[in-house]
Amino acid sequence: MSLIPQIIKSLKNLPPFPTVAQRALTLLNNPEVAIQELVEIVKFDPAITANILRISNSAYFGLRREIHSLNQALLLLGTQELLKIIIASGATRLLGRPTPGYYVESQGLWRHSVSCAIMADLLGRELQVGEGAMGFTAGLLHDIGKVLLCLYVDEKFADIIQVVKNKGVSFQDAEREVLGVDHSTMGGEMARIWDFPDRLRLVITHHHLDKPEARGDDLVMLVYLADLLVLMFGRDLGADGLAYAGYPEVLRHFHLRERDLERILLHFAEAWQEAQSLFGLAGSKDGLQRAHC
Amino acid sequence: MGVADLKVSNRGNQVLVTHALGSCVGLAIYDPQARVGGLLHYMLPDSHLDPAKAQVNPYMFADTGIPLLFRECYQLGAVKSRLRVKVAGGSQVLGGHEHFQIGRRNYAALRKLFLKNNVLIDGEDVGGVTARTLFLEMATGRVWVRVLGQETIEL
Numbered sequence: 001m002s003l004i005p006q007i008i009k010s011l012k013n014l015p016p017f018p019t020v021a022q023r024a025l026t027l028l029n030n031p032e033v034a035i036q037e038l039v040e041i042v043k044f045d046p047a048i049t050a051n052i053l054r055i056s057n058s059a060y061f062g063l064r065r066e067i068h069s070l071n072q073a074l075l076l077l078g079t080q081e082l083l084k085i086i087i088a089s090g091a092t093r094l095l096g097r098p099t100p101g102y103y104v105e106s107q108g109l110w111r112h113s114v115s116c117a118i119m120a121d122l123l124g125r126e127l128q129v130g131e132g133a134m135g136f137t138a139g140l141l142h143d144i145g146k147v148l149l150c151l152y153v154d155e156k157f158a159d160i161i162q163v164v165k166n167k168g169v170s171f172q173d174a175e176r177e178v179l180g181v182d183h184s185t186m187g188g189e190m191a192r193i194w195d196f197p198d199r200l201r202l203v204i205t206h207h208h209l210d211k212p213e214a215r216g217d218d219l220v221m222l223v224y225l226a227d228l229l230v231l232m233f234g235r236d237l238g239a240d241g242l243a244y245a246g247y248p249e250v251l252r253h254f255h256l257r258e259r260d261l262e263r264i265l266l267h268f269a270e271a272w273q274e275a276q277s278l279f280g281l282a283g284s285k286d287g288l289q290r291a292h293c
Numbered sequence: 294m295g296v297a298d299l300k301v302s303n304r305g306n307q308v309l310v311t312h313a314l315g316s317c318v319g320l321a322i323y324d325p326q327a328r329v330g331g332l333l334h335y336m337l338p339d340s341h342l343d344p345a346k347a348q349v350n351p352y353m354f355a356d357t358g359i360p361l362l363f364r365e366c367y368q369l370g371a372v373k374s375r376l377r378v379k380v381a382g383g384s385q386v387l388g389g390h391e392h393f394q395i396g397r398r399n400y401a402a403l404r405k406l407f408l409k410n411n412v413l414i415d416g417e418d419v420g421g422v423t424a425r426t427l428f429l430e431m432a433t434g435r436v437w438v439r440v441l442g443q444e445t446i447e448l
Binding site: 104157161164168169170228231232233234235236237238239240241242243244245246247248251258259261262263265266269272 | 296297312313314315316317336337338342343346353382384385386387388389391392393394395396422423424440441442443
């Protein structure tokens with residue numbers, strides 16, 4: 001029996017995307033965001049304000065002195081770094097949920113999302129793609145479709161993994177074969193309902209590069225490569241493992257060689273260590289993580 | 294254990310674990326007579342990529358990490374001829390045989406080193422697209438691999 005009617009129904013009951021993060025997303029394409037605009041967004045959200053302070057002090061954001069006040073954080077970090085923190089804080093409410101079917105660990109999706117955000121951020125700076133907070137955000141949100149699809153994947157996991165094993169196809173192809181829809185298509189639909197910026201929706205929909213026409217877009221390619229590298233790095237892997245297709249086009253697109261990938265992984269290992277407070281966002285006891293959106 | 298990490302032990306109440314190996318390789322060695330063993334989680338095949346980083350963290354690379362694992366076990370009383378050697382990890386994304394080969398190169402680096410030093414592998418679960426968690430039980434030397442979302446097997 002097809003699950004598609006049920007899956008479509010789950011889209012109709014989609015809760016709103018966390019408001020603060022939603023408002024921050026609209027500023028992504030604007031390189032001249034004023035600090036004051038960001039203050040307006042976060043000032044009524046004490047949990048996010050607390051998170052800004054906490055994360056500002058992580059080595060990942062590289063400030064050399066300790067931050068004690070919100071104003072100090074705002075001034076020292078700059079708007080693009082703040083956007084990343086605001087969006088990450090808001091997104092925990094969505095991505096910090098358990099996603100059985102994909103991850104045994106309750107924070108699995110959050111950890112994978114943060115890993116991919118850090119990798120996209122790092123790669124973006126190196127390759128000069130994804131200006132400002134864009135690479136980070138696209139990396140963070142690429143797998144939102146898993147939030148809704150996980151229950152169906154969990155139900156049909158044995159069938160899906162059998163297709164992966166027997167046919168040697170990607171986990172995403174197997175999702176489509178068994179469920180009728182895959183997590184990237186699902187994510188794209190969620191992004192449409194939530195009115196995400198077009199570029200972001202494009203990345204979410206095509207982050208596994210299954211449609212050749214998506215292979216020309218820098219940001220799609222960036223997040224695709226970031227995702228692949230994060231899977232290779234391991235650590236925050238799920239039950240889907242590394243069962244995704246590696247297209248060498250991405251290496252040609254960015255003029256990268258195999259050896260460059262090794263170098264990038266080496267850098268990433270450091271950034272990953274430094275970013276532990278970002279990982280901790282969803283597991284913290286501030287009451288933030290359990291707030292449903 | 295972390296990524297690019299090494300632990301050795303001679304304490305029977307311990308289980309050494311390294312979580313969710315992707316292209317990285319986990320190597321477990323154990324001397325059943327001395328009850329000494331260790332686990333290495335390395336990420337990349339060759340320290341020539343960045344000798345400075347290899348100085349700071351030699352466990353990052355196969356060629357610098359693997360000799361250290363053996364040496365630290367010898368220091369706790371392990372003897373080479375008695376060692377049981379088990380390997381897991383080295384997965385790859387789907388695709389051809391020319392690209393994204395870090396997993397295979399990680400495993401190849403280990404084989405090369407073992408060949409040169411006459412070390413044989415007693416059990417392995419390597420390659421493919423799965424994510425693996427590797428356990429070494431110090432009391433018995435038994436080694437398990439949990440394939441995430443799937444079965445747990447003993448090596």
